[in-house]
Amino acid sequence: MSKFLRGTMILMAAGLVTRVLGFVNRIVIARFIGPEGVGLFMMAFPTLMLVITITQLGLPIAISKSVAEANAAGDRIKIKKIMTVSLAVTVTLSAILTPALIVFAPLLTKSLFTDSRIYYPLIAIAPIIPIVAVSGVIRGYFQGKQNMKPFAISQVIEQLVRIFLIAILTKTFIPYGIEFAAAGAMIASIFGELASLFYMFTMFKLKKKFRVRSKFFQAVRTGKETLYELFRVALPATGSRFIGNASWFLEPIVVAKSLAIAGVAASIATKQYGALTGFALPLLMLPSFVTQSLSTALVPAISEANAQRNHKLVESRLNQALRFSLLTGGISVILLYVFAEPLMAFMYGTSDGAQFIKIMAPFFIFQYYQGPLQATLQALDLAKAAMINSLIGAIVKLVVIFSLTSQPNFGINGAALGIVTSMLLVTLLHYATVMKRIQFTIDATSLILFTIVTLASGFLGHWCYNHLFQSYSENIRLVLGLIITSLLYLLLLLITKQVNRNDLKRIPIIKKFI
Structure with a gap:
């Protein structure tokens, strides 16, 4: 079995376990704090992801690609420079942005969100930023080496720690109010990420064949060429992620404002958004552990094949990834569409959000295709094109959400339609862009x-x-x-x-x- 397929299988197995554990997390949260608490959690979460995206600057993908190429050339010194420069950048940005989020949290809550209770989850989650930033650098190193086990195991450890702490913290904080219980769930996420980082850092120390601390600052000072090389991939890649997360950041704000125009109260809007993004979307995204695994393994695999000018292998690996995505996505679409209401009731104790699954499930097959296509664009140095495609999709999504959600006849269903419209458009744009570079047939x-x-x-x-x-x-x-x-x-x-x-x-x- 090739490194690509073996790495993909490892990530898929761990991804499946992680998703199952993630659903246990969501079930615990839903049972303790309900759709309204989940809504507060989900409205704060996009802000965090936007800040993390700025902190990482797309470096995990760039590290994966650059380490794969340097490893293929046997250049150990280059790999050390990649790691030292990346750590210096992410740690510096974390030191700036973490306190900035805490300082500006009151202003964000007051000026952008219609529900002031979002402040508490937002403050609680801020310390996770430097943890995720450093974790992303180490993850990129292992993925570049096409060693997927450390990242896969770390994901399982993270979820186990979160399950244990979420049950304790949400129950502890619920007497003080739903907003404090949501903040407790955020704190559990911090400890989960910390445990994940500790494991990956330990594996990194054991597996690496160079000393990072040795002449660290000298390596940073002489690493300008490496920095430019990383940013050549990272900035367009982070552009795509930034656009996606900026769109996600604006999404709850646009939804809340649109529902207010439609005459929906703030607490009800929070509950409806919680049902959409906290209940329905995680179920719809379940097969994404397959596409994420494929995408993660695809970037270094295609980068290495492309560096060797083996275009036939590039095409073969992309076709493999798309085929797996289609077949695994198909069964998910069927099960979710047919059993939407009983599944929701079984998992969350309520069928709230089942209508979103009925609306969105048939279109989600395009979402399962999108990951491998985007990974291919990044591996072929077409991250800028992927960023433009993502920008178009983000603008269309927000316009559709505002146009439909503000109409009483659509309400929150307009948000669901906006999400699937953007998803369909971006996937088709990615496909058209890949076709210009690779002549593969379906x-x-x-x-x-x-x-x-x-x-x-x-x-x-x-x-x-x-x-x-x-x-x-x-x-x-x-x-x-x-x-x-x-x-x-x-x-x-x-x-x-x-x-x-x-x-x-x-x-x-x-x-x-x-």
């Missing part, structure tokens, strides 16, 4: 067969749920419905030859039984 017959398989398994699964399992309790009906639909999907993929024996052999757990 099998139309396979796409038609995939569509038939998706619709058929969804219809049959829905029929079984409503007719064969009526005598069982709701939870048993749900479990049986999910299992039957998944098996039907896999069986139809095998019958139509969309998945074959060799594909299954690549999955270690299944390989034992074949």
Whole structure:
């Protein structure tokens, strides 16, 4: 098995565990603080992500790409310079931006958000910025070496720590008010990231073959060329992330203001936004652990192949990634669309947000395609084009959200439509940009067969749920419905030859039984 596939499988396995643990986190939060508390959490979170994006400056992706190229050339001195320069930049920015967020939090809360309670979660989460910044540098190093295990394990450790602390802290702070309980959930996230960083830092010290502290400042002073090389990739890449996170930062503000125009009270708007972004979107994003794993492994893999001018390998790896994304995304779309209401009730104790899943699920197949396409653009030095595509999508999203959400007939559903409109547009723009550089073909017959398989398994699964399992309790009906639909999907993929024996052999757990 190639490094690319092995790294992808490791990340996918850890991603699956992390997602499951992440859902446990969300279930605990939802049970303790409800949609309104989740809304406060989710309205503060985009501000944090925007600051982290500015702090990291896209360096993790640039480090991954540069380390992969330097490693291919056997240049250990270059790798040390990459690490020292990156650490110097991120630590300096963290020291500036962390106190800045704390100082300006009251102004942000008062001037931008309609709910003043967002102040407490915003203050609570600020200390996570330097932790995530340093963690991103070390992560980029391991990804550049195509060693995905440290990052994968660190993600699992982070979620385990968060689960343990969220249950304690939210329960401790809930008597003081819902805003303090949301702040408690933020504090749990800090300790989770800290545990993740401690593990990765330990692995970094054990695995590296150079001394970072040795002549650190000399390496920084003489690393101008390395800094320019990193920024050549990092700034356009951070441009895409900055646009995405700036759009995410503005999203709750635009939603809240639009709902206010539509006559919705601030507390109700917070609750509705919590149901959309805290309940529905995490379920819809579940298969993204596959696309994120593929994307993470794809950047160094394509960078290395491109550096060796092996264009056939570049095309092959992209096609592999897109195929995996399509097949895993298809089953997610079916299960979420067919079982939206019972899934929400089972996981969160409420069906609030099920209508968002019904609206958005059919379009999310494009989101699962978007990650590998963006990773390919970054690996081929087309990060600037990806940034422009993201900018167009962000502007369209905010315009659609404001136009529709401010109308009483649409309300919060307008936000859901704005998100999927942007998602569809950016994916198509990324695809068109990649096509200009790589001449790869998509099998139309396979796409038609995939569509038939998706619709058929969804219809049959829905029929079984409503007719064969009526005598069982709701939870048993749900479990049986999910299992039957998944098996039907896999069986139809095998019958139509969309998945074959060799594909299954690549999955270690299944390989034992074949």
